[in-house]
Amino acid sequence: MMQNIILKRNNKLINGTVNLTGSKSECNRALIIEALSNGKVKVENVSDAADAVLLAGILRSPVGSGQLAANTLSTAECPQIVDIGPAGTAMRFLTAYYAIQDDEVILTGSKRMKERPIGILVDALKVLGANIEYEENQGYPPIKLKGSFEQHTSKISIKGNISSQYITALLLIAARLPFGLELHIEGELTSRPYVEMTLAMLQSANIQHTWQGNVIAISNQEFATTSLHVEPDWSAASYWYAIAALADEAELFLTGLTPYSLQGDSVITEIMANFGITSQFKDGGVHLLKEVKPLSRKIFDMKECPDLAQTVIVVCAALGHEATFTGLETLKIKETDRVLALQTELAKMGVKLIEKGQVYKLDCSERFIPERMFINTYHDHRMAMAFAPLALIVPQLEFENGPVVEKSYPAFWTDLEKLGFEVEEIVVEG
Numbered sequence: 001m002m003q004n005i006i007l008k009r010n011n012k013l014i015n016g017t018v019n020l021t022g023s024k025s026e027c028n029r030a031l032i033i034e035a036l037s038n039g040k041v042k043v044e045n046v047s048d049a050a051d052a053v054l055l056a057g058i059l060r061s062p063v064g065s066g067q068l069a070a071n072t073l074s075t076a077e078c079p080q081i082v083d084i085g086p087a088g089t090a091m092r093f094l095t096a097y098y099a100i101q102d103d104e105v106i107l108t109g110s111k112r113m114k115e116r117p118i119g120i121l122v123d124a125l126k127v128l129g130a131n132i133e134y135e136e137n138q139g140y141p142p143i144k145l146k147g148s149f150e151q152h153t154s155k156i157s158i159k160g161n162i163s164s165q166y167i168t169a170l171l172l173i174a175a176r177l178p179f180g181l182e183l184h185i186e187g188e189l190t191s192r193p194y195v196e197m198t199l200a201m202l203q204s205a206n207i208q209h210t211w212q213g214n215v216i217a218i219s220n221q222e223f224a225t226t227s228l229h230v231e232p233d234w235s236a237a238s239y240w241y242a243i244a245a246l247a248d249e250a251e252l253f254l255t256g257l258t259p260y261s262l263q264g265d266s267v268i269t270e271i272m273a274n275f276g277i278t279s280q281f282k283d284g285g286v287h288l289l290k291e292v293k294p295l296s297r298k299i300f301d302m303k304e305c306p307d308l309a310q311t312v313i314v315v316c317a318a319l320g321h322e323a324t325f326t327g328l329e330t331l332k333i334k335e336t337d338r339v340l341a342l343q344t345e346l347a348k349m350g351v352k353l354i355e356k357g358q359v360y361k362l363d364c365s366e367r368f369i370p371e372r373m374f375i376n377t378y379h380d381h382r383m384a385m386a387f388a389p390l391a392l393i394v395p396q397l398e399f400e401n402g403p404v405v406e407k408s409y410p411a412f413w414t415d416l417e418k419l420g421f422e423v424e425e426i427v428v429e430g
């Protein structure tokens with residue numbers, strides 16, 4: 001049985017306040033830092049995102065610091081098994097974290113997680129001195145981390161264009177390595193703001209770094225006694241910007257967001273200015289106001305904000321705005337192949353996302369507005385949330401697997417309801 005969601009909206013006037021949960025990216029970094037700091041660092045405002053709740057459960061289990069995780073199986077003979085489900089950051093960050101712990105751990109995840117590459121990070125950790133084996137397929141989870149870490153070198157090289165999460169994972173443990181870390185990033189760095197977020201959060205816990213050219217260095221250092229406060233999630237905010245962009249009139253207040261965020265996805269304010277949405281920071285949050293404005297921007301580079309790609313592409317498709325997108329390469333190895341998922345779902349309204357090398361063009365020449373649209377979500381929270389704003393132009397939407405949003409924004413459907421959307425849960429075979 002599966003829970004689907006029927007979503008409808010009977011007018012195009014949006015007005016209200018939304019309290020977003022904490023950023024899953026910030027929270028998952030903060031939780032790893034907390035665990036590595038031996039109790040010196042505390043996380044404030046732990047996110048409700050399922051990926052963060054799961055990681056907190058693992059790292060804050062009574063035995064502490066991941067020595068024996070709560071949701072795991074362990075006996076004297078068998079290593080504990082830690083299952084992180086679909087949480088990509090948790091998988092990558094825990095790989096580095098467990099690589100330097102003493103106990104033997106098997107780290108596994110969902111069916112999709114077993115298709116998301118981890119080899120680049122495992123290779124780098126092995127060069128540093130970690131003892132890691134693959135349990136099924138080379139280069140992919142599950143992996144066995146065998147403990148007995150002995151640092152061989154502080155210098156390692158890592159490809160920058162596949163996932164910044166590998167780099168973050170290494171930076172998070174760097175200060176705990178006896179000889180520190182000198183990380184050489186090979187080639188282009190994707191999702192750069194996420195690496196900057198990591199370094200900024202480490203800095204808040206008093207871990208200093210240098211970043212010169214393509215080399216980031218962190219020496220062996222002590223964490224300060226401090227707390228790390230998790231900001232509201234800007235990626236979640238993007239769906240409200242999309243709703244405002246598709247409304248006739250919109251006045252929204254998103255609490256707790258500031259213009260000085262560590263999250264690169266705060267760039268949604270600039271992106272959505274092109275769609276007539278002004279962002280005014282006051283009263284402890286951001287006010288969104290819709291102005292009618294001709295659309296002019298034709299090219300969007302999503303390399304630094306890949307999690308916004310679905311949001312922006314769906315808004316353009318809904319408005320019939322034939323924009324061009326770059327920086328979508330990493331989308332193919334996320335919760336699903338997001339390029340393929342977008343192509344398949346947009347085809348249901350006659351829109352094509354045409355891939356020409358590394359450039360993607362939206363073709364709206366045969367676009368139509370269906371009476372009803374069924375959205376497949378492919379175990380991807382962002383497929384559900386990015387298509388939900390379409391309720392402002394399509395009379396009835398049905399989403400496969402409503403609870404999929406829990407990964408990063410569990411209150412998504414209830415927040416829509418509070419803002420006047422009709423949200424009906426139905427149970428279907430599946």
Ligand SMILES: O=C(O)C1=C[C@@H](OP(=O)(O)O)[C@@H](O)[C@H](O)C1
Nearest residue numbers: 025089163164165191194306330
């Ligand atoms: O470090 C992070 O918190 C994240 C980095 C990004 O991944 P990539 O670096 O793989 O693009 C992003 O897509 C993901 O949702 C969260």
Ligand SMILES: C=C(OP(=O)(O)O)C(=O)O
Nearest residue numbers: 086087088089307334335
């Ligand atoms: C890609 C994402 O998450 P992760 O890689 O952490 O699974 C996401 O939240 O869009």
